[in-house]
Structures are given as C-alpha cells and as structure tokens.
Amino acid sequence: MSTDTVSAVHTMDRLLLGDNQFFGINHMSEERARAQAMRFQDTDSVVEVIEIALQEGLRTLMCTTHERIGDVCERVRDDASRFPGLRIYPCMPYAHKYANAVTEYGMLGALRSFVPDEGMLDAVVRGGRSVLRKEIEGLITLLIDAEMKMFHGLPTPVIFLQNVVVDLLLGLGFDEAFAVFDRHVRARYGAEPGFITMNLPLLLDRLDRIGIADPVVCANINALGFRMSGGMDAYERALAERSFRPVAMSVFASGAIAPRPALEWIHRHAEVESVVFGASSRSSIAGTVAIAKELWGTVTAPPS
Structure with missing residues (x-):
C-alpha cells in the first residue's frame, strides 16, 4: 500500500472476539489458564472457535x-469462504516472542532477528544515543512492518499497540513513539491506530499533549x-469528559462478573x-451475543 494513503474513520463493531483464551491467559485462575492452554495447543481448535463466533454473528x-x-x-487466506466478513485487529507486539528471543540470542541478536535492515541497526549500535534518536522512527516502523507480515492480504482496519509497550513508553516519557506509530499505521496500512493501556487517564493526557485527537483506546473498564x-x-471522568473512542476489555473481570450485569x-x-471479550464455547459466545443484542440491538456496525 502506498505510504501516501491516509486512513478513514473505521466504525468498530459492538462486540469483538479476543484471543486470551487461546494462549492460556486468565487473570483470576491459573488452573483455568492451564486448561485453556492445553485445549488450544493446535491451530484447528483456535479456528473452530473463530468459525463459531462468525456463525453467531461476530465478525x-x-x-x-x-x-x-x-x-x-x-x-483464512487459503479458504476465505470459511471466514465470511472476518476482520482482524492486530495487537502488537507479542511480548513473549521478544522476551524469548532476548533470552536465546541476547539483546542485539534478538533485534537482528526481527529487524531486516542490519546496516541501520549496526549504525545505531556504533553511533550511540545521538544516532539512536535520529534512527528511532525507522527502527519502530521496521518492527511494525515485521509484525504485520502475517496479516498480508487480510483486512486490518484497526492496529493496536499492546499495553506492555504503551505503558513502558508512558513510564519512560517517550511520547513521540506514539506519534510514530500513529503516522506509520495510517500511512502504510490505511488503518486506524489503537492503543491498549492499563492506565487510561495518563495515556489520554499524553496523547492529547502530542496532538493525537479522538484516539481508539482499549483499557480495562x-x-x-x-x-x-x-x-x-x-x-468514569475520562469516559464522561474526554474525547476518545473507548474499547472496553476485562468487562467480566476474568469471570468475577456475570455477563448480563457486566454488559x-x-x-x-x-x-x-x-x-472485547474472550470465549471458547458456542454457548458462551451465543449467550454474550444475545445479551448484547438485547441491550444495543446489534453486535455489528454499519459499513464505514
């Protein structure tokens, strides 16, 4: 896609299927997390749940x-007819992938394994901090492109930066990285940038400061x-007073709140x-969809 492309506003669906359940992530129960990790050891089991979600009206x-x-x-690319209308919101990076690479190859080896332009990486290493400041935008965009390779040819109208990076950048005060991500996602992929965070009020302050207006932000709500x-x-004040597009995660508080009162x-x-919610059975997905339809009338949005 041309780097001159500018993203249009994408209307998000009311319900989004998340993927924590596929990779053994549960914030309240280690036992349940292990059971989910065992169940979803192969791709077939993951694909089955995605097909169920599509059949129940999610997309x-x-x-x-x-x-x-x-x-x-x-x-999905090999047999698109099995996944009618499926849209994907990538969330990058998958932190464990990088952590494992650092453990196996060391910091520089890990960077070389993910960044194809070794000349730029070597210049950064030789030149120190001044070169790092100059080249950081190129490094960030290369990492984004590396993460996005798996989604080529598929609709990805919103691309999220994971909270593990967002909140680290907040702590470091490196707000310009958010602007780099915003610009590159819009220009290269014609998509809307999204940000996942564990500290919604602070992130909104920082995005305001660098001029990112009405951002898509996913947070525990x-x-x-x-x-x-x-x-x-x-x-509550942020939802009432700030201009942003909230995506709520952990709405069931890892099972502590039943679906109906939560929604x-x-x-x-x-x-x-x-x-965004995680579910691994037809009954759970169908039940959540039914409640959402009662409350909002639909789980999907009209075409953007």
Missing part, C-alpha cells in the same frame, strides 16, 4: 501477533474497577464504543 477478531495467529491467517489503574473515579453496566456508559 472481528482482536488478536496478538502470536505465531499461532500467523497459522490462523494462513487458513468494568463494574468492579478490576485492574483499572488510576481508580474507578478517574475512568448492562457497560451499556449505561454510552461512550464505550466496543467490548
């Missing part, structure tokens, strides 16, 4: 750049204040545009 998969998702993308860094009151609470916060 958006919000997923990490885990190697298994690369296998799923291959299946739920009735219990579960994992909502900064406190429930700060999140009813979200429904009372009309500012929330989308809900």
Whole structure:
C-alpha cells in the first residue's frame, strides 16, 4: 500500500472476539489458564472457535501477533469462504516472542532477528544515543512492518499497540513513539491506530499533549474497577469528559462478573464504543451475543 494513503474513520463493531483464551491467559485462575492452554495447543481448535463466533454473528477478531495467529491467517487466506466478513485487529507486539528471543540470542541478536535492515541497526549500535534518536522512527516502523507480515492480504482496519509497550513508553516519557506509530499505521496500512493501556487517564493526557485527537483506546473498564489503574473515579471522568473512542476489555473481570450485569453496566456508559471479550464455547459466545443484542440491538456496525 502506498505510504501516501491516509486512513478513514473505521466504525468498530459492538462486540469483538479476543484471543486470551487461546494462549492460556486468565487473570483470576491459573488452573483455568492451564486448561485453556492445553485445549488450544493446535491451530484447528483456535479456528473452530473463530468459525463459531462468525456463525453467531461476530465478525472481528482482536488478536496478538502470536505465531499461532500467523497459522490462523494462513487458513483464512487459503479458504476465505470459511471466514465470511472476518476482520482482524492486530495487537502488537507479542511480548513473549521478544522476551524469548532476548533470552536465546541476547539483546542485539534478538533485534537482528526481527529487524531486516542490519546496516541501520549496526549504525545505531556504533553511533550511540545521538544516532539512536535520529534512527528511532525507522527502527519502530521496521518492527511494525515485521509484525504485520502475517496479516498480508487480510483486512486490518484497526492496529493496536499492546499495553506492555504503551505503558513502558508512558513510564519512560517517550511520547513521540506514539506519534510514530500513529503516522506509520495510517500511512502504510490505511488503518486506524489503537492503543491498549492499563492506565487510561495518563495515556489520554499524553496523547492529547502530542496532538493525537479522538484516539481508539482499549483499557480495562468494568463494574468492579478490576485492574483499572488510576481508580474507578478517574475512568468514569475520562469516559464522561474526554474525547476518545473507548474499547472496553476485562468487562467480566476474568469471570468475577456475570455477563448480563457486566454488559448492562457497560451499556449505561454510552461512550464505550466496543467490548472485547474472550470465549471458547458456542454457548458462551451465543449467550454474550444475545445479551448484547438485547441491550444495543446489534453486535455489528454499519459499513464505514
């Protein structure tokens, strides 16, 4: 895609299928996480759940750049008729992939394994901090492109930066990296950039400061204040007063809130545009879809 392409506003669906359940991630129960990891050891089991979700009326998969998702993308490209209307929201990077590479190859070896332009990397290493400042935008964009390779040929209208990086950048005060991500995602992929965070109020302040208007931001938003860094009151004020497009995650607080009261609470916060949830069975997916349709009338959005 031409680097002159500018993304249009993409209307997100009300419900998005997440992928934590595929990779053994559960924030309340290690036992349940292990059981899920065992169940989804092969790509067939992951694909089966995605097909069920499509059959039940969902059409958006919000997923990490885990190697298994690369296998799923291959299946979708090879037999698109099995996945009608599927849209993917990549969330990058998959942090464990980089952590494992650092453990195996060391910091420089890991960077070389993910960044194809070794000349630029060598210049950064030789030149130190001044060269690093000059080349950092090129390095970030190369890493984005490396992460996006698995999705080639598939619709990816929103591309998210994972909270492990977003919150690290917040802590370092490296706000310009958000602007680099924003520009590259829009120009190279014609997509809307999204940001995942564990500290919604702080991120909104920083994005305002660098001029990113009305951003797509995914954060923990739920009735219990579960994992909502900064406190429930700060999140309530952000939803009511700030200009952004909220995507709520952890709405069920890892099973501590039943689906109906969880979604009813979200429904009372009309500012929330989308809900991402993980589910691994037809009954769970169908039940969540049914409640959402009662509350909002639909789980999908009209064409952008």
